[in-house]
Amino acid sequence: MxxxxxxxxxxxxxxxxxxxxxxxxxxxxxxxxxxxxxxxxxxxxxxxxxxxxxxxxxxxxxxxxxxxxxxxxxxxxxxxxxxxxxxxxxxxxxxxxxxxxxxxxxxxxxxxxxxxxxxxxxxxxxxxxxxxxxxxxxxxxxxxxxxxxxxxxxxxxxxxxxxxxxxxxxxxxxxxxxxxxxxxxxxxxxxxxxFFNGTLMDANMQVHPEIKDGVTALGSTSSPIQQSATKVMDIAGELGATVEDCGVTLSQDGEANYVPFAEKFKECGASALWMSNSPSPIAFGLLEALQRVDAGMKYAFESTWYGDITSQWNAQSGAADGLIASLVFQPLENADxxxxxxxxxxxxxxxxxxxxxxxxxxxxxxxxxxxxxxxxxxxxxxxxxxxxxxxxxxxxxxxxxxxxxxxxxxxPSCALVVQLEGEKFSQVFPEEQGEFQCDESKILEVDPATAGVKLDADRISTAFAKK
Structure with a gap:
């Protein structure tokens, strides 16, 4: 090798x-x-x-x-x-x-x-x-x-x-x-x-300060998604946010009715919601239910929410208006x-x-x-x-x-934030289109054991190392 x-x-x-x-x-x-x-x-x-x-x-x-x-x-x-x-x-x-x-x-x-x-x-x-x-x-x-x-x-x-x-x-x-x-x-x-790019969450907090007041994450029966959500909430806490455990978990096979889950979020009182789930009928069902019960939460979601699947669905429902996602890539809207x-x-x-x-x-x-x-x-x-x-x-x-x-x-130590209104995403932070916010101090160390991996002195997995 x-x-x-x-x-x-x-x-x-x-x-x-x-x-x-x-x-x-x-x-x-x-x-x-x-x-x-x-x-x-x-x-x-x-x-x-x-x-x-x-x-x-x-x-x-x-x-x-x-x-x-x-x-x-x-x-x-x-x-x-x-x-x-x-x-x-x-x-x-x-x-x-x-x-x-x-x-x-x-x-x-x-x-x-x-x-x-x-x-x-x-x-x-x-x-x-x-x-x-x-x-x-x-x-x-x-x-x-x-x-x-x-x-x-x-x-x-x-x-x-x-x-x-x-x-x-x-x-x-x-x-x-x-x-x-x-x-x-x-x-x-x-x-x-x-290591985790904490600037992603910090930039979200600058767009939606409500995240610091009380953010919660959607739980999942999918272990990788749950692990991601837990890590992001740990990062949010390190950055000064109050993290609320609302105890809401959705099955990755979907639910018959999303309203009870939306009502539980509303009763919990968290002011912002993080979702590591990707845009899908399951996630859409929850967002439509949150709209129905008037939960009043700000949404800061995984970068996978930036794209046509989300914008085309939201053009019909409007349930995700105001949703933000932080990116390290330039959005397509910045081509000009x-x-x-x-x-x-x-x-x-x-x-x-x-x-x-x-x-x-x-x-x-x-x-x-x-x-x-x-x-x-x-x-x-x-x-x-x-x-x-x-x-x-x-x-x-x-x-x-x-x-x-x-x-x-x-x-990277940088991020920008896009926001969805109707079917259109646009950069909202930093204000100047095409610019990133960067902060090397927010590259945060994470225990690799939480991901179930053992690293050598060079930060390389030892799982399949040749003898």
């Missing part, structure tokens, strides 16, 4: 989106072998436009004379990577498909410029369909140079195989605690189990003032695929991978990639998100 990550510095939302769903459906575990290498034509027939920059990042793609079969998946003229999502999950068709669609669009964008130092990128697209992550990672182990821009809900089940075959990854996101802290694992915006967001929009629109927050995560991961791969030149090996990625300690994806530390597996 390469241990080059020992050089790494010692010092959400998405998890809830996938794990909130009930697993149990199977589907195709692999699309065509060259699904991501289909040139520059999008599904709508348009062509990806070449570019020399992405936001404020010089494009890592272009012509060159790199050569040599230097590692698995690397030849004189090509680099084969794996990527994918859970789009085949029967209970939620298309789940997180913006991940795979985003990487596929970026492969075309990059290849049109000449690839990486002249090597064309070949993409193997995988569909883990929620429960098949272990199987697709085992396939990737046999075929790919690296996994790039993927996000699998059950990555924890696949982690032992990824570690066992020495397959490095630059993931769009990770979910399982051992996957998020695994060796040779990098993310463009890390979300480690042992953030060039990187506009570049993302142009590329995915050209490919004929959907725009989303998680799509931007996949694109940032691809750019991070490509930027380091460019620097490796002809010496494109996994060891070179791991060493190079370990030394990236400030990354914004060209301006797609707040500065993060992929090499140190540390989260």
């Amino acid at each position: 390469r241990n080059l990550r020992s050089a790494r510095a010692a010092g959400l939302g998405i998890a809830a989106l996938t794990l909130a769903l009930t697993a149990g459906a199977c589907g195709s575990d692999r699309d065509s072998e060259d699904a991501g290498s289909t040139g520059g034509t999008g599904d709508n027939g348009s062509t990806q436009s070449s570019a020399t920059t992405f936001g404020d990042l010089e494009s890592p793609c272009g012509e060159g004379d790199a050569s040599g079969a230097t590692d698995q998946g690397v030849t004189d003229d090509s680099i084969t990577i794996g990527y994918g999502d859970d789009r085949g999950f029967a209970a939620a068709p298309g789940l997180n498909q913006e991940l795979g669609d985003g990487v596929k669009a970026m492969i075309a964008w990059c290849n049109e410029q000449g690839g990486i130092n002249g090597r064309q990128i070949v993409g193997n697209q995988y569909d883990a369909a929620m429960t098949n992550a272990a199987a697709v990672v085992q396939k990737s182990c046999k075929a790919d140079f690296m996994l790039v821009g993927q996000g699998f809900a059950y990555d924890e089940a696949a982690e032992q195989f990824r570690v066992g075959c020495d397959l490095p990854t630059v993931a769009a996101f990770t979910i399982g605690p051992n996957a998020s802290m695994g060796p040779d694992k990098f993310e463009s915006v890390p979300r480690p189990v042992d 003032v953030v060039p990187a967001v506009q570049d993302y929009v142009d590329i995915v629109d050209g490919a004929g695929v959907k725009k989303s927050l998680i799509g931007m995560q996949a694109v940032s991961a691809f750019l991070l991978w490509a930027d380091v791969a460019k620097d490796c030149g002809s010496d494109l090996t996994r060891d070179c990639m791991v060493e190079g990625l370990s030394n990236v300690h400030e990354w914004t994806g060209g301006g797609l998100h707040a500065p993060s530390d992929p090499g140190g597996n540390m989260p």
